[in-house]
Amino acid sequence: MRRSHWQRRGRVQVGAAVVAGVLAFTLTSCGGDGGDSTDDPKSTPKESKASVQLPKLDGEEISVAAVWTGAEQANFKKVLKEFEKRTGAKVTFVPAPDPIINFIGAKVAGGSPPDVALVPQVGAVKQAVDKKWAKPVGAEAQAELGKNFAQGWQDLGKVDGTQYAVYVKAANKSLIWYNTKVFENAGATEPKTWDEFMTTAQTVYDSGVTPVSIGGADGWTLTDWFENIYLSQAGPEKYDQLAAHEIKWTDPSVKDALTTLGELFGKKDFIAGGNEGALQVEFPRSVEQTFTGGDQPKAGMVFEGDFVGVNVAEAKAEVGVDAKVFPFPAVGDKAPAVSGGEAAMLLKESKAGQALLTFLASSDAAELWAKQGGYLSPNKNADLAAYPNDVQRAIAKALIAAGDDFRFDMSDQAPQSFGGTPGKGEWKALQDFLRNPKDVAKIQAQLEADAAKAYKD
Structure with a gap:
């Protein structure tokens, strides 16, 4: 069966028990307590210092699209504000519907794509590259990636060996x-x-x-x-x-x-x-x-x-x-460890857009984002003390300790039409299964029919 590059890339992640094991240990050791520990020096964030060098971009304007709403959007905007403060550029946040890849396609067709887009699916990055929407990541951002990210997280943003995306936000989905x-x-x-x-x-x-x-x-x-x-x-x-x-x-x-x-x-x-x-x-x-x-x-x-x-x-x-x-409890011999994430992808070549990717790949951005809560960074050099409580700190510690040892969200590896579209494919089949969980064979047949078409396309 034909397998595209993004499908093979899922094999970078080998093994799953480490994340779950470290997470179980760290959550138990901190007693599930969300309060900051005054006895642990790591609980006090280090003094904020700019470690990433960014160019002066006075007067430059860029737009950034993402599907985030509510507090998630508000927290990301604080990161964008810091980028504006450091560079002088003006950044406009563009709310996008889900799936964002369809929104990107419509904007490209209309001649007005956002400069940068945050996409959750590995398959969406591959699709954007195949359609020649995405631009390669510049040398400065690649240097930040090489310094701050495990190889597995870097590889998730590559297509045929070229870096096209920066995974700036992770998720422990277990x-x-x-x-x-x-x-x-x-x-x-x-x-x-x-x-x-x-x-x-x-x-x-x-x-x-x-x-x-x-x-x-x-x-x-x-x-x-x-x-x-x-x-x-x-x-x-x-x-x-x-x-x-x-x-x-x-x-x-x-x-x-x-x-x-x-x-x-x-x-x-x-x-x-x-x-x-x-x-x-x-x-x-x-x-x-x-x-x-x-x-x-x-x-x-x-x-x-x-x-x-x-x-x-x-x-x-x-x-x-x-x-x-x-x-998540173990069904077999070992508890699962499923990860997801969002990747920043450049759609219009510009100095400001490349600078934003560099900033998002830095520890500076990760720590600022972490302080807001509800965020997990794959950046291994981000100060764990930036997280607002022991629970989130433990989750982050487990992710970093695992390195490349995790499995990425399966549906996010699938073609968009099967694994990431409301009312279609896997989403629709599992909603049907929730409605009637008795007919397993019917749902399996439905899933296979939809998958066969999507992977063939």
Whole structure:
């Protein structure tokens, strides 16, 4: 079967247990406490000093497009403001719809693409290069990448050996967040295996609170559920094969993973709003309804990445106090470690655009961004003390300690039409599965038909 460069690149990440193991250790060692430790010198951020050299760009104007909204957008704008302060350039943020690659295509066709775009999919970078939309990363930004990033993160932004993107934002997508009051009232404990997770869910249910909140209106959250179960149950070799469509979605390993996921999806009383209700809930609200309502929220747990911290804050809750986190439970022998991220890609060649990529690849930008919360940097030289609490610090430490030892989000490696488009492909099939988790074979056939067409195209 034909495999494009971006499909093969998923093999840079080898093994998955290290991230989960380090994360479990660091979260336990900090007691899940979100407060800063006065005994640890690392808890006090270093004095901010400019370490990256940027050119003077007085009077230059550039635009930057991303799909971020709310606090996530506001936090990124603070990073852009610092770039403006240091260079004199003027940066305009352009809100983009999801999937952003379609937005980029429309803007290119109209002759007015943004100078820089932040894209979440590895496949989107490849698509932009194939269509000759993307420009190569300059020498200054490449120097920052070489100094600050593990090789795996650098390679994710390459196409045929040329650097076209800078992965400036990472995500640990193997986390389950829980309402501490709910767990305390129920006498629930943090599970380490899938069976223990289902037992914990029953314990929370028996206490009078619905166990799990699912943002099913956003199909990407469902792909993350599947990927974590599949990686842990089927193993990394099968994960790589399915990501590259070297095995079909009708493979028995997919049946096993969907059957396991169906153990949760098949218990409508365990899901806030039931299955149909969950399909109406977007991701931000799935977090909000877990951390509002005192000790009687709509749900006790919500699954998603480290970026949940932003939404916890928007719900007026405190990470490490009201909201704590445990690694996604092991379904097989080892717990999964799935990562994602956003890459900055240059669409119009300019001195200011290249300078922005250089800044975003620097420790300066990573530390400023980290201070805002709800952000995880793959920059290995960023000061961990910049993160606002011990929970986020532990997550960041685990990511950096893992180096190249992780698996990238499977759906983000897939062609956009299959792995990253609302109402199509994997997103749509898993929404159908949430609606009716009984017919596993039908969903497998649906996934394979959509995948076969997308990978052929």
